[in-house]
Structure formats: structure tokens, C-alpha cells
Amino acid sequence: MQNASHRIRVYQASDCPELTRLDVSKLGRAYHKIPKIISTKFDSIEARLGIFFLKKYRLNALLSNLTFDIDYHCKNAQIFSTPYGSIGFDINRKFLLSILHTYYGLSKEGNTVSLDLTQSVTKTEDRLKIKLGQELLQLTMVKEVLNETLELKNDYTSIIHQWPYSVRFWLEGYDEYCFSILLDAHHVDLLLATSRVDSESDEPKAKNLSSEQIEHMFNNMPLTLTGRLVSINLTVAQLLNIGPGDIIPVSLNEPLPVFIENEQIFSSVVAEERGRLYLSEFNDKTPEMKYE
Template sequence: MSTPTPTVLDPRTLGRPVHLLPQFTGQLSEALGELLRQHNRRYRAHYQVGEVALAPGQGDAGRWLVGSAAAGHLACLLERSLVLSLMAHRYGATPAETENAQQTATEARLQALLCRQLLGCVQQALGLPAEDLALQHSPHSGLTPGGWIVRATILEPGQNLSSTVLIGLDGACMDRLLHRLADGQPPRAPRARTPPPQALARRLDVKLQARLLQQTLSLGELLDLRPGDLVPVRLNPKATQVLVDGSCLFTASVAEHQGKLCLTSFADTD
């Protein structure tokens, strides 16, 4: 019997408004789309923005261009297929003719230009004026363990292109981004005043029981069981029953944190 792997909680996301990050990826997707539309008009291309996602990480090794801005450390990694595709539209060659050749000075300049434009879109989405960054080549992103990676897919159907762009944001950039997203939220209603400690002198202890699985067998099936028999079951970690004194009051999800199973995402039962 195999059971689903519990969700692992990332400590870097605890207590932070990470649920608002889709606002940033949506704004960044629009900025990238406008940048690509400029290339489309200029070179009669058909570039499109695919999925844009943001997750903790430091990125894989590769030919990164890194630099520092007012917001913090930024890094950009382009797949060569995207740069060759742009060269093909600008100079009339086909990507297949140049993908096995060594990188030329023209390709390096175009790569640096495109990285600056992409990082300018990130600065725009962060609410900062675009800076002319002094980018340096590096085999790694240079991000600390608190860094996050934007992974964007660029498509060009006419060339059957699907290329990935990686943009690294360090911890300072993420702090600025999360503060900016949180500041844009409507103010919360004031919390009810906490009763004085004297009113909590008597506390009600409630014992919670989690029912991970319940299997129904007929009496005949039960009597037919023998040592070594297997009973097929399926564990649903998103619908664990939480009982109080035998009564199911909540459902919850099962997650793993520091080697322990925890209950999260409580919901009232109907």
C-alpha cells in the first residue's frame, strides 16, 4: 500500500503574504508581454509569454548575468534558443544554422541587451524605475539561500520555440516585494479586545483526534480475513477528519514540518 507524500511546509513562507505573489507574476507577465510585442512589431515575430511562476531557490548553474540594483541583487539566465531566435528575426538566419556554432560577440551583446530589458520589467513590477545595470557574467546566480527564482516560458509558434527564462531575486528584493504587496491590501478590521487574564483562569481543554482513514467492511469480508491478507485503502491527505469526543467537527490537510505530521487548513464540516 502506498500513501501520498505529505506536503512539506517551507519556513521561508510562514507568516509572509506569499498568497499575494500571483499579483506580482501577473504584473510581470504583462510587462514581459509588452516587451515582446515591441520585438513582434519590429521584426514581424510572434513571441508570446507562457507560464510565469515564482518559487524559492537559487537556480541551476549556467551562463548567468548578475548585477545589483536599488532593490537588491538580480540575476538573469536565458536559454540560448531564445537569443538565437531573436538573431534569426533580426539578421535573417535560422536558429538551426547557429545553434551548434560558438557564441559570437553579436550574440553576447544581444543576450546582455535582452537580460537588461527583462530585468527592467522586473524592476517595473517591483515599483522601481528601471536602472541600467552593470551586468557581469557568472556561472551561478549569486543568490543567497533566501533567494527566489522567476521561471517564465517564452513561445514563438512560427519557429516552434519554447524557451525558459530564469530571473533571480535575492532576499532584499523579496522583502521589498512582499511589503509592497501587503501595503496594497485593504486594512483589516480591528481585532476584538483580548479579555484580561483573570477571565481565562478557567480553561477548557479539548482533545482533538485525527482520523486519517476509515474503511467499511461487511461482516462476511471481516470473517474471511486471514493473517497476511491486504486490505486496499486510499489515504486522502486533504480531507482528514478531526474529531472531538467522537464527533467530526472539522476537516484538515496533513502536512509535514521538521519531521512531524501536522494538521493545517482547517475547515468546518457541513
């Protein structure tokens, strides 16, 4: 027997590249490409932000860094609705109060205004946050990254605390000054789709699609699978007699029928892992036997 020597190299945590954790529900979405997509617009976004804060709010603020988070939890985000879904905006309160005092002239002529973060949020702060949200969303994300002009409407009815993706903008010279743009799954898909269109626009477009391209498009067409986990047959009389506290006996379908819209395609088995249910062991739909 020969003893093989193994060498182990130890890296410091600061030397390791930043890792992106992907949840099972996010498979198929290239979340790891988002930082690169937005970072390519860094210089343009920095120039737009510098002019915006200087002209409109008399604040000398330049962009210093961008940070990205998946599954970002935020309770106090200002939510806006667009034709594609919901998009959120949040800003550091110290930064918001600084803009407020500078905008209304409370900090000029050598006057030092203390930013008391223990006081309750005022209506003026709420109005400024909404105004900033609309302006900064259009300036940094919608026009610059998505290349669209979306109508942003205040959404006071939606309650969203967990966002699939967030982009945080940090300002140079202010360690605590930042604002965040929060994207739901629909806007993440829109961002990725826009980046694909931009990359494809640089290539010469074919006038006619080949058979291989058509086959590729067909094979990559997104489909929604629906599984019927539980089924029960009830008469109308039984349904009308159901009251609070009644127990309805049900039986789990085994195997589970899987549908595309209303058409059953195949059957599968339900598997549980880490508190989530998954479809596994797909089988073709058993053809019905006809007897004469």
C-alpha cells in the first residue's frame, strides 16, 4: 500500500469570492448574473445620481458601492405597483433626515441640525420617502437598467416583507447613507429578459429561424405544472351541510396526477424534503383500457 499525501490549502475569508446561495424555487433564474448586469451601468448610474442630488436636493452625494442580496427582509419598504408586479424602495432614515434638512435649508449657514432617530416618523418624512422612491426608481432602475418607462403607482394595500432580490446603493463619504431597491420575482425576470435582449441585439439577427432554432424555442417554452394532491367527491347536499368544526375525510392521491392547465400529462410521487413538497418519479399517464 502506498500512502498518498494530500495537501490542504487554507484561504482567509476575505480572500474568498462572494457566494450566491440559490434556493430550489429560484432554479432556472440566473440570479448570479444580476450583479454583473447592474454593475456594468455603475458609471452611468453614478453620474445620474450625482447630478440628481446636487441639483434637486443640494446634496453632494456620489455613488461608492453596490451590494446585492437574495431573499431580503424589509418591513418598512415603500411599495409601488407597475404593470409587471411590485417594486419596493427603502432608505436609511439618517440619510432621509439629512436630505430633508438640507432641502428645507435647516443645515445651511453653519447651522448644525441633530438627527434624532428616536423620534417618531413624521408625515413630511413619509411624503419625502414616497417622492424619493418614485424619482430614484425611475432614475437608477427603470430607465437605466430595464430600459423602460414604467408607471409607478403607490400601493398601500400590499404587504410584502420578503423580497426575492435587493440592490443597495451606498454613497461615497457617508458610511451609513444608502437606499435600497427591492424587486419581486416578476421584475427579476424582466431584468434578466432585458439583459438577454441587449446581448442578443449586438449580434446580427437572422431573417428566418432555422428548424433547430424553432425546436430549441419549443423545448425551452416555460410551462406551469399543477398537481392535484387531494380529491374528494361530494354531493351538493353534503356540501351545503358542512359547518364550522366539521371534519372532512380526504384521501391523498397516490400517484399524484399532474396537469398542464386542464389536461393530465403524467403522474408523479410527492416527496418531502426540509418542510417542502416536491414532485418526483414522473410516469406517463396510464391509458384507459377499452373493452368491447
